[in-house]
Amino acid sequence: RRDLHNFRDSGRLLCLVLIVSVLMGVAAWAFLSSLSFVTHVREGQPALFLLLPVVGVLTVWLYRTYGGRATKGNNLVIESAGTGLLIKARMAILTFTCSVATHLAGGSAGREGTAVQIGGTIASNVSGLAKLKTYDHRDLVLAGISAAFGAVFGTPLAGAFFGMEMCFVGKLEYGVALYCLVASFTGDAVARFLGAHHGVNLITAVPALSIKTLGLSLVAAIIFGWIARLFTALIRTIKQLYARWAGHYIVPILAGSIVLTLLFLFTGARHYAGLSEWMVPAAFAGKTSLIDVASKLILTCLTLGTGFQGGEVTPLFGIGAALGGWLGTLVGLDPTLPAALGMLAVFGSALNVPVTTIMLAIDLFGGVGMHYFVIVVFVSYFITGHHGVYTAQRIMSPKR
């Protein structure tokens, strides 16, 4: 491994990190712009839900025919960081195109999966061109993950720590901190410079830490952890059912997407189509209920479990915020802090990234109510157990 003083190699890697982050910033901006364009189009034209079976079947067929290892999604990026495996460029192109198509047709999905796969692909290809050794390759891929997360959510601190934490359960990779910080801040700055913008939600009241608020927080944290557990278990179950299907591989995705289409066309489920970015502000206003939580959870698991492309994070934000805001109003509190706690705790425990989640609280809410965030995030982290959204995560420190 390189020495602290080996400035030449570190400097070279830093330049590659900058190249990857700038490219990722541009890609994130293009992806966010495409998403807001297709979301706008779909919201004016509910008939587009009819595209869901077409998009679903095409996605599954494309990945089966041309995808190769890309089918593994984020898990391939985690494997690439661990083993030095190079990722082919088509992974980025496939996930970009298919994710935008998912959102045009109204599938309930997010963005981070797509972004991380694009970031991993860019980093891996730059690494291949520069003929990096395995450990430099790993550092560059982790920086690519940081650039992706930071740029797509506009959260540079959380992005930096996501690259250090995502590939493991119970480990923060200190060695790449500087590369990940540079990557995340650069990716975010480039995306914002090109015009990316992000909604802001304010926490308007933070009660003093007392036995009562602490007790409420612990109960809430346990509920958030169990919802995250339910989410990952449901996606896994749907995927396993599909894998066991003995007939033609097109049948389950066709069936699943037709069910989704019917739900979106003829029931209130259409409120939960696409990103459903209204959910977080609604939760902060105390206007969400368990119906919102259950609907978004089931529709997202159906969408992602059947094989559509997209991420988990934005739906997890919506589910967690809706749940937290509802719990807050239920016990007569200002809903903003409970909504924010739910938003982050469900995300952090489903993905097994508690330190990233604490940083996300700083990025999104400016350091308000941090005692609550740290406590709730770690309690829900321990509740979810070892099976998170990313099955390729290596368990470095078991939860006991």
Added chain:
Amino acid sequence: RRDLHNFRDSGRLLCLVLIVSVLMGVAAWAFLSSLSFVTHVREGQPALFLLLPVVGVLTVWLYRTYGGRATKGNNLVIESAGTGLLIKARMAILTFTCSVATHLAGGSAGREGTAVQIGGTIASNVSGLAKLKTYDHRDLVLAGISAAFGAVFGTPLAGAFFGMEMCFVGKLEYGVALYCLVASFTGDAVARFLGAHHGVNLITAVPALSIKTLGLSLVAAIIFGWIARLFTALIRTIKQLYARWAGHYIVPILAGSIVLTLLFLFTGARHYAGLSEWMVPAAFAGKTSLIDVASKLILTCLTLGTGFQGGEVTPLFGIGAALGGWLGTLVGLDPTLPAALGMLAVFGSALNVPVTTIMLAIDLFGGVGMHYFVIVVFVSYFITGHHGVYTAQRIMSPKR
């Protein structure tokens, strides 16, 4: 190792953590009260500096005659966490008494060393009484460290992460997060309930992150890292010189403490005696200079290197804040943020605890200016290299 669902054993350990934390909260309050009493006495009576040779010789003689392994200080606590070794009760009594004596005589030292050794001793003895297995023993000792740090500095978040981070370079022990959180919050609550209070310094201006402020932060971070490096190197050199001394073991401590006495009695060095808690507010007011930095650094290294008991953290806070505030006014900035950055970065890089340092920023400054803290803390962390104040730290993730 225990299973997540093994509630009985976890519940038992949690009860032990609570017992340790309450005891530590009481001990921290007693220690802080003793310190403010002796500091008050000494400030009215400069002749007490004449006690330094007596205190120094007695401390070294006591540790040599009765101390046994306790001479290793915090490193023994780190070893105990790693190996399950039990710590004898006399370690806490020796360090408490000798640290208070150091401060009565005006030695330039801090508090965290004493607190961590008391916390480790309490935890180890409770663990011995409860006949805990090695891994439960480790968890309890780490929780004891958290309770100690949280209680003595009034910083519950930083305390929690200190227990997870202190024993390693480049690793955060996720598995003990809940125990450390409970310990730190409990220890702090008990100490405050008994009357412990802590000074508050406010950051009054945070410039927007720009190329200019980022460049200044990087330069400052490199300087902070080098000062931390200088501090640890100087203490180590003094200790090595003493170890090589071939004559009677009393001679070097006698010589060192006579030098300190003369400096305190006849030069301006007396401003830097004891905790020198005035340094941080002075730095926030922009009223510190390089003289303050150099004087406090040299006097602290002389005090701790020659064998007096006490901690490193409060002097490191003073040195870092004085340096940061001076750098801030030098370039025409509001000195509060630079002073705060210096205070935390010098501490965090000398002790190799970057995540704890970020949490400390939240505890002490309420989440203001966090982007600067994260960047500066990690850059200075990489500058200090592998040799921190605690030589027993295991290097889990090398800095490259």
